[in-house]
Amino acid sequence: MKDIPVLRVVTKITIPIILLFAMYVQFHGDYGPGGGFQAGVIFAAAFILYGLVFGTSAVRQVVSPGILRLLTALGLLLFAGVGILTMLLGGDYLDYNTLGQDPLHGQHLGIFLVELGVGITVAAVMIIFFLAFAGRRD
Amino acid sequence: MIELINIVLLGLLVITALAAIRLHDLFAVTIMFGIYSLLAAAVFVVLDAVDVAFTEAAVGVGISTILMLATIGLVGRQEKPPSHRPLLPLVVVIVTGAALVYGTFDMPPFAAPDAPVQQHVAPRYLEQSPHEIGIPNVVTAVLASYRGYDTLGELTVIFTAGVGVLVLLGFRRRRSHMADSPEEES
Numbered sequence: 001m002k003d004i005p006v007l008r009v010v011t012k013i014t015i016p017i018i019l020l021f022a023m024y025v026q027f028h029g030d031y032g033p034g035g036g037f038q039a040g041v042i043f044a045a046a047f048i049l050y051g052l053v054f055g056t057s058a059v060r061q062v063v064s065p066g067i068l069r070l071l072t073a074l075g076l077l078l079f080a081g082v083g084i085l086t087m088l089l090g091g092d093y094l095d096y097n098t099l100g101q102d103p104l105h106g107q108h109l110g111i112f113l114v115e116l117g118v119g120i121t122v123a124a125v126m127i128i129f130f131l132a133f134a135g136r137r138d
Numbered sequence: 139m140i141e142l143i144n145i146v147l148l149g150l151l152v153i154t155a156l157a158a159i160r161l162h163d164l165f166a167v168t169i170m171f172g173i174y175s176l177l178a179a180a181v182f183v184v185l186d187a188v189d190v191a192f193t194e195a196a197v198g199v200g201i202s203t204i205l206m207l208a209t210i211g212l213v214g215r216q217e218k219p220p221s222h223r224p225l226l227p228l229v230v231v232i233v234t235g236a237a238l239v240y241g242t243f244d245m246p247p248f249a250a251p252d253a254p255v256q257q258h259v260a261p262r263y264l265e266q267s268p269h270e271i272g273i274p275n276v277v278t279a280v281l282a283s284y285r286g287y288d289t290l291g292e293l294t295v296i297f298t299a300g301v302g303v304l305v306l307l308g309f310r311r312r313r314s315h316m317a318d319s320p321e322e323e324s
Contacts, residue, residue: 025192030273033188035281037292041196048204065309076297079290094286104272111273111282118293125300126201132307134208 002054011053018046026119030108036115040122048130056135059127068124068131075121082113143184151177162217164210172203189277259284 002008026039051059083094091098096110154177158170175198182191246253263280271279281289 029278030275032275033192033277035189035278038189038192038196041201045196045200048201052204069304072297072300076293079293083286083290094290096283103270107271107283108273111271111278114282114286114289115278118289121293121297125296128300129201129205129303130208131309132303133205134211135309136212136307
């Protein structure tokens with residue numbers, strides 16, 4: 001589909017906006033609707049749009065399968081690691097109160113890190129899904 | 139006004155579901171599923187569950203539709219004619235549906251303040267989360283902090299799904315002998 005100029009230009013204009021919106025949903029989830037799950041899917045949607053127009057091999061040049069595999073595990077490890085960290089700091093597993101100088105600060109930091117982990121894994125898995133399914137054709 | 143919106147949305151949901159059953163072109167069925175998810179997301183917005191609506195719109199309308207379209211690209215877009223009359227499945231579905239509807243008669247009315255679900259932990263979350271968590275979106279507070287274990291479990295499910303797809307399909311490109319559907323996609 002990359003032979004159609006309108007599609008090509010519109011895709012290149014919209015992809016940065018989609019990525020920016022994903023970041024907004026990710027980091028503004030404490031204050032409005034959204035969070036790691038939604039942000040991860042929207043972030044992956046930008047890559048999927050790129051793949052639909054330019055082919056899956058173009059996506060593979062942007063993010064290599066090895067990095068995707070790494071990110072999939074990294075997000076989950078970040079989430080679980082925050083739990084280990086709170087235990088090392090003297091609290092219960094995933095009890096963020098111990099992370100900051102006061103409980104509220106700790107909760108903020110904990111939720112931020114955990115949502116980041118969710119976003120990373122969800123985005124990587126969604127891109128993997130797309131590449132695995134759509135990549136079998138070309 | 140809300141009743142009218144609900145009736146229109148739920149009516150459209152039923153019409154979309156029936157259309158998805160009647161159609162035999164899998165491409166059209168996939169689009170019907172996408173429309174169904176979009177209508178469901180609108181219903182969630184009416185119910186003030188914006189976070190759920192957001193997820194439904196992103197996953198149900200976006201990713202699922204794309205994945206199903208990609209699969210149709212592999213297997214062809216025409217449904218195979220059924221080899222038998224689906225009478226038994228129809229009876230099972232009708233009986234199960236009737237049992238579920240019968241079950242709803244025992245449920246408290248929608249949004250009843252004395253319903254058990256409103257009296258268990260929800261008041262505590264709503265009243266205490268500004269002091270305990272301190273972020274404005276209570277949904278995020280519940281999801282990431284109060285119910286952190288559940289969210290970790292959910293993320294593990296997604297991780298497992300990703301690993302499963304990688305193991306079964308992988309990234310390797312291979313010319314499949316099934317890729318002879320009439321569609322020309324790049």
